Amino acid sequence: MSRYTLALSEAPRITLHYGFDRPLNAFFYQVTDERQGDDGEDGLVKDECGLLTSMPSSELADVLVNANAPVEHIAAVMLNMPF
Numbered sequence: 340m341s342r343y344t345l346a347l348s349e350a351p352r353i354t355l356h357y358g359f360d361r362p363l364n365a366f367f368y369q370v371t372d373e374r375q376g377d378d379g380e381d382g383l384v385k386d387e388c389g390l391l392t393s394m395p396s397s398e399l400a401d402v403l404v405n406a407n408a409p410v411e412h413i414a415a416v417m418l419n420m421p422f
Contacts, residue, residue, distance in 0.1 A: 341422055345406045354381065355406050357399065359421040365389035366399050366416060 341358040347370070357368035367388040375382025387394040400416045415422040 345408060347406060357403065361421065363390045366396060368399055368402055
């Protein structure tokens with residue numbers, strides 16, 4: 340599994356976690372918000388996966404473009420290639 344993290348905002352801390360899950364053979368992303376969590380853990384705001392929630396690759400590509408993710412990651416998603 341590859342997993343990357345990008346800060347979407349600092350205050351409040353909203354974070355994007357994304358990557359490729361090799362056992363599932365699917366891309367995924369999660370958005371967490373420190374205001375939503377309990378016991379110091381950030382709360383899960385959004386949880387999408389190509390296999391489990393039928394998320395299209397184009398949705399993840401759009402999220403990555405808006406989050407200023409590395410171009411290599413966006414290209415890999417658009418080509419449906421693991422990274």
